[in-house]
Amino acid sequence: MRVLGIETTCDETAASVVGLSASGHGDILSNEVMSQIAEHAAYGGVVPEIAARAHVEVLDRLVERALRVADVKLKNLDGIAAAAGPGLIGGVIVGLTFGKALALATGKPFIAVNHLEAHALTARLTDGIEFPYLLLLVSGGHTQLVSVRGVGDYRRLGTTIDDAMGEAFDKVAKMLGLPYPGGPQVEKEAMQGDPLRFNFPRPMLRRPGADFSLSGLKTAVRLEAERIAPLRPIDIADICASFQAAVVDVIVDRVRGALRAFRAEDGHPTALVVAGGVAANGAIRRALTRFAGESGLRLIVPPVALCTDNGAMIAWTGIERLRLGMTDDLTFAARPRWPLDVNAERVHNGKA
Numbered sequence: 001m002r003v004l005g006i007e008t009t010c011d012e013t014a015a016s017v018v019g020l021s022a023s024g025h026g027d028i029l030s031n032e033v034m035s036q037i038a039e040h041a042a043y044g045g046v047v048p049e050i051a052a053r054a055h056v057e058v059l060d061r062l063v064e065r066a067l068r069v070a071d072v073k074l075k076n077l078d079g080i081a082a083a084a085g086p087g088l089i090g091g092v093i094v095g096l097t098f099g100k101a102l103a104l105a106t107g108k109p110f111i112a113v114n115h116l117e118a119h120a121l122t123a124r125l126t127d128g129i130e131f132p133y134l135l136l137l138v139s140g141g142h143t144q145l146v147s148v149r150g151v152g153d154y155r156r157l158g159t160t161i162d163d164a165m166g167e168a169f170d171k172v173a174k175m176l177g178l179p180y181p182g183g184p185q186v187e188k189e190a191m192q193g194d195p196l197r198f199n200f201p202r203p204m205l206r207r208p209g210a211d212f213s214l215s216g217l218k219t220a221v222r223l224e225a226e227r228i229a230p231l232r233p234i235d236i237a238d239i240c241a242s243f244q245a246a247v248v249d250v251i252v253d254r255v256r257g258a259l260r261a262f263r264a265e266d267g268h269p270t271a272l273v274v275a276g277g278v279a280a281n282g283a284i285r286r287a288l289t290r291f292a293g294e295s296g297l298r299l300i301v302p303p304v305a306l307c308t309d310n311g312a313m314i315a316w317t318g319i320e321r322l323r324l325g326m327t328d329d330l331t332f333a334a335r336p337r338w339p340l341d342v343n344a345e346r347v348h349n350g351k352a
């Protein structure tokens with residue numbers, strides 16, 4: 001079985017072919033990604049209109065390249081999968097329409113993929129783990145703790161009530177005059193800084209449940225930066241280190257809360273899986289490694305190229321669904337919001 005996957009929900013245009021071997025594991029035959037970071041850098045964030053246009057400009061060539069690298073002809077594919085949300089609607093429409101058109105022209109089965117489900121299932125592509133497992137998804141647009149119980153079966157244990165984790169890193173970077181995207185810059189500065197110099201708040205710490213809140217922390221950073229301005233390089237490094245230390249404390253505490261909720265209903269997880277661009281952060285990885293060790297959990301952090309937005313995760317989700325007979329109609333509409341857990345009622349600030 002070989003499936004093409006298309007991803008255009010945010011600022012990465014991506015196409016990939018993934019195969020399913022006879023033994024049941026996934027093979028990434030190609031994984032082409034074009035990031036639009038340069039196009040958005042001047043604005044300090046992703047501009048939806050620019051993103052949609054950039055997807056249109058490169059998607060056809062990228063799909064061609066993904067097929068060529070995989071050495072697969074369109075007619076030899078078993079299915080075509082495209083992310084249908086959640087994300088920036090203009091971009092989602094570009095990839096979804098492209099995927100549907102290919103499916104129509106070739107007569108192949110079509111799979112409309114939930115981008116969050118694709119992040120959730122990536123660990124099964126990389127490590128072949130079994131259900132159920134605990135997922136921490138921390139990216140530029142999403143912050144969620146989810147019990148992954150099966151394909152299409154998710155229980156959301158926690159989410160952010162305001163900013164996403166990556167967004168918080170990006171906003172802190174911006175207020176300190178660091179370039180976009182801010183996460184890697186903040187981490188770099190933090191390496192030179194003193195994490196104890198500023199005692200920033202740890203929002204939600206030890207609260208019941210597993211929800212996050214990050215806007216208060218961001219505001220505390222801004223007020224402190226304003227108070228001690230003008231900022232010397234050492235001040236910037238210390239602020240970044242202290243901010244990152246607060247984030248690490250919050251993440252570990254919220255994962256602990258989620259694990260408690262997980263065990264209450266779903267038993268012992270086969271692993272703790274971390275996904276999303278923020279998973280690239282070394283301090284967060286180290287803290288979660290320690291936590292997993294103490295909790296007797298296997299920790300899985302897929303390689304960065306598969307943690308951030310990519311086509312392989314979409315193609316893999318296409319395979320997971322196709323082999324269960326879960327295909328979609330070509331009338332499937334783009335969904336800017338599309339919660340993983342249909343029973344999770346609270347949708348905060350537009351972030352499912």
Ligand code: AMP
Nearest residue numbers: 139140166181183184276277278280281
């Ligand atoms: P994604 O939304 O999955 O494409 O990931 C992008 C987000 O991850 C952006 O908000 C980045 O600032 C953030 N990010 C990337 N690398 C790091 C890092 N080393 N530390 C913290 N955040 C990061």
Ligand code: MG
Nearest residue numbers: 010011012309
């Ligand atoms: Mg991205």
